Amino acid sequence: MIELDAVSRRYDGGPPALQDVTLSVPRGQALAIVGPSGSGKSTLLNLLAGLDRPSAGTVTVDGVRVHELGEAASAKYRRATIGLVFQFFNLLDDLTVADNVVLPAWLAGVAKAAAQRRAAELLDTLGIARHARAYPGRLSGGERQRVAVARALMNRPALLLADEPTGALDSASGEDVRELLTGLRAEGQTIVLVTHDLRLADAVATRTVELLDGRVVADGTTPTGAAAIGVAP
Template sequence: MTQLIQLKGVAKRYDGTGAPVLGPLTLSVAKGEALAVTGPSGSGKSTLLNLVSGLDRPTDGAVIVAGRRIDRLSEHALARFRRAHIGMAFQFFHLLDDLTVSDNIQLPARLTGVGRREAASRAGELMEMLGIQQHARACPGRLSGGERQRVGVARALVNRPELLLADEPTGALDTASGHDVRDLLTDLHRGGQTIVLVTHDLSLAGAVASRTIHLVDGHLTLDTHARAVR
């Protein structure tokens, strides 16, 4: 099975001398897997996601994503790598309120040099797939939380990334909207999308993930696979 993510002896210290906030950690994530990362606040979940995305660099060890050792890439090369291989969905959406839903979704594609017509076509496909096509010309501020998260996921997927990273994607949502996003992530995983999901919500992890790891004080304390194929 192809390993999309490999962390080899990874540790992260922020003060340079103290105990690491994460690791040392060795971990692999296979292509097509949906991994949930759980644990209490301060356990290293967000640090792990930042290392996998290249937004942060390890103090020790190697981070390999899609066959590239990303901790050795320059900032410019990392930005290009992220645009091509990684999509990111955030707890608070980070949408641009002065752009329409369609333009928000197209933005990462346009930044990679995709033409306007092709980007608009891809955004249209995603909006239809995620059930938000009726909001194409609306601004995000007019949408519900669940709808805005769907826009955020569509934006994350517009460049057809191999890896989708989701950081507490239901954390700012009401229960009904959270269920919508849960169902969306489940459907994406069933379609073959590789997902790494950071969440405090064990019910979300149980519904979406084929595998769950638990971190405590930066160390891996549990690594379990779902009993049934979803």
């Protein structure tokens, strides 16, 4: 699913945000990327999403050479291949929950009736169908993150990218999101999760990669996720 070959990213002549990262992720794997602030986690996620380009090396996702895409092709790639979940939800407050979820399908040109059916199925599956006509500002943080996950899954992405998905949530809402992502992993969804929450990494991921100063310093693949590389919860 993902192939990074000798990927580096440097900004404005400063120290590299990523240095010579080579990484292969098979389809259906849930991978957690951990490390301190400034270690290159978000840079790596942005490269996978086609939101940034490497200074050197190649990025291939689901057969697409992402590093070669122009702006328009990158946008089309994200609509077709990538689902994005952010720390602060990035929902549109002037749209209802249902319209927030269906928006990626509209942008992709999916027929209105088919898009609405898909959105209704996702809201029901994620336990938030009762909020379909509500506006995001009336929901709890955990509920808003569920809406964000539904939106990310709207176009059946090959790859789900989650950037600190529990970072803005209280402990109870964070547990809801952990269970949700664990369920998606069990269904075979390919996930790359960037997080400081080692309990989240341990619960969701079967493989954990640790970054430090832009380099991979540990890579463990076991059923216990973060514990595989000796990171204490």
